[in-house]
Amino acid sequence: MHLAGRGKAAVFQRWLFGRLGAFFYNEQPMPVFILLFFSLWLLPAQADNSHVPAVSEEAAAQALQATVIDPYLELHTGPGRGYPVIYVVEKGATIGIVSRRTSWYLVVDKQGNSGWVKRENLARTLVDTGVPVVLPETRHSDFLQHRVRLGFTLGWQESAEQVAAMAGFRLSRHIGIEAEIGQLFSATTNGQQYSASLILEPTDRWAVTPFVSLGYGRQELELKSKLPGNRPLEDNFRSIGAGVNWYIGFNFVLRGEYRTLDIFSDNQTVSNDLWRLGFSSFF
Incomplete structure (x- = not known):
């Protein structure tokens, strides 16, 4: 799908x-406004660290836990490809999946570092039972x-x-x-x-x-x-x-x-x- x-x-x-x-x-x-609109759509968004929402200890404790199986997992400052990478989680580390915005997920690691991960990358993680994590897709609703x-x-x-x-x-x-x-x-x-x-x-x-x-x-x-x-x-x-x-x-x-x-x-x-x-x- x-x-x-x-x-x-x-x-x-x-x-x-x-x-x-x-x-x-x-x-x-x-029209100039059309060119500006497409520039905003096509150019990657830029953001600094202040755009990463803080994750409370309670939210981190309630988050779905998963283990990284790739060599590393990049955490971005915002939910988009153009946002810079702020943290890198290494293979074998445990992360908590906190929330979702379209096809991007807010995650937090054991050190409290939070960032956004693309759905395709997050799908290559394992839950406690050793099976791949199941993530909901963005839908019409x-x-x-x-x-x-x-x-x-x-x-x-x-x-x-x-x-x-x-x-x-x-x-x-x-x-x-x-x-x-x-x-x-x-x-x-x-x-x-x-x-x-x-x-x-x-x-x-x-x-x-x-x-x-x-x-x-x-x-x-x-x-x-x-x-x-x-x-x-x-x-x-x-x-x-x-x-x-x-x-x-x-x-x-x-x-x-x-x-x-x-x-x-x-x-x-x-x-x-x-x-x-x-x-x-x-x-």
């Missing part, structure tokens, strides 16, 4: 970067338990292509809020969108989680033709939509969504259909 998740994630990433390449091929400007998410989408709003980056915060297991910033590209206009939405996910019983959204925002469009009298168009809009989240592996969730936008322009309301596909990563 772990390898299947890795394959689905890789296929999606190839598709996503292919779409990004199309923007450059068509000589369309890539974890997506509903983490409060913070970041996302990126590509889609189409009528005849314009839309790219957007979003950040969300879960107020409860089934209710969350999202803020997003997007950019539109078409043959006649370019523009930006800003919006905030209320997200409702009514159930977590299925592998694919449906959601509905209700939002309000503003879009600013600029006509490409420089004819006399042309001016930027700035309009507010409201949106209602529905979509699905599908866990594809690690801490990535594939997102498909449809929204209808009611744009309030010059004393009239214009409706636009928005279809988009993207991903979210939860923390």
Whole structure:
């Protein structure tokens, strides 16, 4: 199952970067916020020792005990490959498995040194009975338990292509809020969108989680033709939509969504259909 998740994630990433390449091929400007978003996603996170949470004696005593069988086990300052190694536990040493964050585990050794270990590395340890330790995998339900998410989408709003980056915060297991910033590209206009939405996910019983959204925002469009009298168009809009989240592996969730936008322009309301596909990563 772990390898299947890795394959689905890789296929999606190839598709996503292919779409990004199309923007450059068509000589369309890539928004700065999109470049910053991908820089944060692709570049390894850096951290110092202060990011390692302290493990109390009580938590260490209650932790699952395991023995290292590899020559050494590296402990990182945070739950990610880019975090530096702070300690090394040698073969034969005993560690306690305290908690989990997605596919990383917080462990502590007998000297009280704590750090984060990747699931694949921690799987090569033995419990007291001499059998490999059994670790739970990151699953779709974890997506509903983490409060913070970041996302990126590509889609189409009528005849314009839309790219957007979003950040969300879960107020409860089934209710969350999202803020997003997007950019539109078409043959006649370019523009930006800003919006905030209320997200409702009514159930977590299925592998694919449906959601509905209700939002309000503003879009600013600029006509490409420089004819006399042309001016930027700035309009507010409201949106209602529905979509699905599908866990594809690690801490990535594939997102498909449809929204209808009611744009309030010059004393009239214009409706636009928005279809988009993207991903979210939860923390």
